[in-house]
Amino acid sequence: MTERKSAKLNQQKQLLQHHQNGHLPPFKLAKLLDPDASWDKDQLGDVLHWTRQAFGLLCGLIWGAIPLVGGVWFLLFVSVSTGIIYAYYALVLKVDEEEFGGHGALLQEGLFASISLFLLAWILVCSLAHF
Amino acid sequence: MASALFSGLRYSDSLTVVGISFCTAVVCEAISWLLIYRTASYKSLKSTIDKTSKKLETMKTTDVNSASANLLKKTSKTKKIDRVETSLKESSRDLSMFKFKSGGVVALVLFMVFGLLNSLFEGKPVAKIPFVPIKLVQKMSHRGLAGDDMTDCSMAFLYLLCSISIRTNLQKFLGFSPPRGAAGAGLFPMPDPKSS
Numbered sequence: 605m606t607e608r609k610s611a612k613l614n615q616q617k618q619l620l621q622h623h624q625n626g627h628l629p630p631f632k633l634a635k636l637l638d639p640d641a642s643w644d645k646d647q648l649g650d651v652l653h654w655t656r657q658a659f660g661l662l663c664g665l666i667w668g669a670i671p672l673v674g675g676v677w678f679l680l681f682v683s684v685s686t687g688i689i690y691a692y693y694a695l696v697l698k699v700d701e702e703e704f705g706g707h708g709a710l711l712q713e714g715l716f717a718s719i720s721l722f723l724l725a726w727i728l729v730c731s732l733a734h735f
Numbered sequence: 736m737a738s739a740l741f742s743g744l745r746y747s748d749s750l751t752v753v754g755i756s757f758c759t760a761v762v763c764e765a766i767s768w769l770l771i772y773r774t775a776s777y778k779s780l781k782s783t784i785d786k787t788s789k790k791l792e793t794m795k796t797t798d799v800n801s802a803s804a805n806l807l808k809k810t811s812k813t814k815k816i817d818r819v820e821t822s823l824k825e826s827s828r829d830l831s832m833f834k835f836k837s838g839g840v841v842a843l844v845l846f847m848v849f850g851l852l853n854s855l856f857e858g859k860p861v862a863k864i865p866f867v868p869i870k871l872v873q874k875m876s877h878r879g880l881a882g883d884d885m886t887d888c889s890m891a892f893l894y895l896l897c898s899i900s901i902r903t904n905l906q907k908f909l910g911f912s913p914p915r916g917a918a919g920a921g922l923f924p925m926p927d928p929k930s931s
Contacts, residue, residue: 645792650907657904668865675866703796717907720900727888727896728753731746731862 639698648697648704652689653714659685660718664725671730681722686711749862752852752890756897759848760905763841770837772911780830787823794819830913852890860887 635641636651663681693699693710701707744750771777794816857879864886868876873885876892906912 653907671865673865675868678866717900717903720896721904724753724893724896724900727862727864727893728749730865731749731888732744735745735863 637696639696641697643697643699643704645704648693648699648710649713652693652710653717655692656685656689656714656718657721659688660722661725664722665729668726668729669733671734673730678723682719685718685722686715689713746860746862748856748859748890749888749893752856752861752893753897755848755852756894757901759845760898760902763844763902764905764909764911766841766844767838767911768909770840771834776833777830780826780833784823784826784830787819787826791816791819791823849894852894856890859890861890861893862888864888864892 635643660681663685667677667681689711690707693701699710701710704710794812858881860880864876867885872892875895876888877885878889878891880887880889903912
């Protein structure tokens with residue numbers, strides 16, 4: 605566990621060095637599920653942002669199609685979306701949140717935009733399909 | 736055939752609002768690129784903020800991990816960190832000012848589009864909200880609509896949702912989002928207001 609952490613820290617320092625020099629290593633899709641990969645702050649933030657957007661759009665489309673009606677489904681979306689993001693970075697990627705500004709910084713990536721996108725999709729599909 | 740299908744839908748106006756919002760977002764980003772993002776000043780400021788925030792991160796990480804308890808070294812390190820933080824704040828402020836000056840044109844476009852949509856859809860519900868919004872949101876979602884059905888959605892609310900979701904993601908996709916190190920990229924990052 606300590607060896608993995610120090611190896612990750614060294615990779616992180618290298619990444620930071622690359623970024624300061626203006627050269628970012630190419631992003632590989634395999635990294636998305638690799639718990640041993642080290643992350644640049646911007647890259648991780650972008651991945652979490654787009655994950656939230658995709659989940660928000662998907663939920664909005666499904667819930668509008670069924671349709672699910674009521675404010676409780678909105679609250680459920682926010683909770684589930686947050687839970688999925690937390691599980692992804694804490695359990696799948698196993699990142700140390702302190703290196704990225706804490707849980708707050710990671711959980712708020714793309715939150716507002718995903719809520720808007722979810723509401724937009726939900727409202728549109730519900731209105732067009734069921735009225 | 737498609738237009739006949741859409742015009743038969745009760746809330747087909749919502750698609751018009753979304754379509755106009757999307758086109759407006761693209762036009763606004765194009766104007767922003769022309770007036771702001773392609774300029775040397777913007778690129779230089781953004782690069783400075785990126786480098787300064789990375790430098791600050793490295794300094795703070797090294798400071799935390801430092802095993803040395805030498806008080807004199809730590810004081811000079813703290814002073815260095817403060818200097819870098821001040822420099823970062825100044826660059827962020829300069830970036831905001833720069834964008835603000837050039838953002839007037841985009842603000843005018845948005846104002847005109849909102850006026851156009853308002854004239855087209857005032858007093859008319861364009862969609863149905865699948866829940867009753869809280870009182871605060873109802874002021875926007877039921878704006879200008881007759882009746883007591885709070886699930887009726889006004890153009891203004893739908894336009895707001897479109898603006899936030901489409902423009903934020905478009906800016907992100909095109910790489911025009913403000914740098915993370917810039918001050919004010921807070922809890923709820925809206926589409927970059929200085930480019931609107």
